[in-house]
Amino acid sequence: DTGVSQNPRHKITKRGQNVTFRCDPISEHNRLYWYRQTLGQGPEFLTYFQNEAQLEKSRLLSDRFSAERPKGSFSTLEIQRTEQGDSAMYLCASSRPAVGTGELFFGEGSRLTVL
Amino acid sequence: GQQLNQSPQSMFIQEGEDVSMNCTSSSIFNTWLWYKQDPGEGPVLLIALYKAGELTSNGRLTAQFGITRKDSFLNISASIPSDVGIYFCAGHNGGSQGNLIFGKGTKLSVKP
Numbered sequence A: 001d002t003g004v005s006q007n008p009r010h011k012i013t014k015r016g017q018n019v020t021f022r023c024d025p026i027s028e029h030n031r032l033y034w035y036r037q038t039l040g041q042g043p044e045f046l047t048y049f050q051n052e053a054q055l056e057k058s059r060l061l062s063d064r065f066s067a068e069r070p071k072g073s074f075s076t077l078e079i080q081r082t083e084q085g086d087s088a089m090y091l092c093a094s095s096r097p098a099v100g101t102g103e104l105f106f107g108e109g110s111r112l113t114v115l
Numbered sequence B: 001g002q003q004l005n006q007s008p009q010s011m012f013i014q015e016g017e018d019v020s021m022n023c024t025s026s027s028i029f030n031t032w033l034w035y036k037q038d039p040g041e042g043p044v045l046l047i048a049l050y051k052a053g054e055l056t057s058n059g060r061l062t063a064q065f066g067i068t069r070k071d072s073f074l075n076i077s078a079s080i081p082s083d084v085g086i087y088f089c090a091g092h093n094g095g096s097q098g099n100l101i102f103g104k105g106t107k108l109s110v111k112p
Helices: none
Strands: A005-007 A010-013 A019-024 A031-037 A044-050 A053-057 A065-068 A075-079 A088-095 A110-114 B004-007 B010-014 B019-025 B031-037 B044-049 B055-058 B061-065 B071-076 B085-092 B106-111
Touching: A005 A088, A010 A019, A019 A088, A019 A110, A031 A075, A044 A065, A075 A088, B004 B085, B010 B019, B019 B085, B019 B106, B031 B061, B031 B071, B044 B055, B044 B061, B044 B071, B071 B085
Parallel strands: A010 A110, B010 B106
Antiparallel strands: A005 A019, A019 A075, A031 A044, A031 A088, A044 A053, A065 A075, A088 A110, B004 B019, B019 B071, B031 B044, B031 B085, B055 B061, B061 B071, B085 B106
16 A cells, blocks of 8 residues: 555645645545544544545535545545635545445645635 | 543653543444544554444554443553554544544653
């Protein structure tokens, strides 16, 4: 396993700008998840893909957020019109088919700072 | 919404000591998991528990799924400096298999 890869690792942007993060899951993993983590908190679930289908979205995923996984491999998370409250670590995770619930492999995260 | 309460929030221990931390919830969970996160890294799965009462070990780590399904604990025996980090409990009781509820973490610091 080469691990879950995320980029960019760090992004600083001005309020109102759009940002996009990319996640490359472990190659044989068909399930992909996005989480958000703020300082001093645990990760919070945002959305889940099985192959290319987005099957679940948290109410945390406002209409400014959109996630895609067009070919069932890598995924992107776009945040439009960023706000200071969007500053957080965005974590991507993947898991194998037929694996136990919650057994996720996380990437190193993409840290967003909105000025 | 559902919340997991982890305690203690932080702890300092001497190298070689045993460590105990726990996680409680007002709701029932079907799965409990423990993850560890090092600075600048994503969480790494340590132990997964799937049955009430289950006791599982992974090296020096032991975790239990509480009988009431509302709590779990994690023990670390004979702590070493590389045990430093933040330990998160996580629970699952519905939704996709990756839709987990995480606690706020227990920060472990070891005095060498």
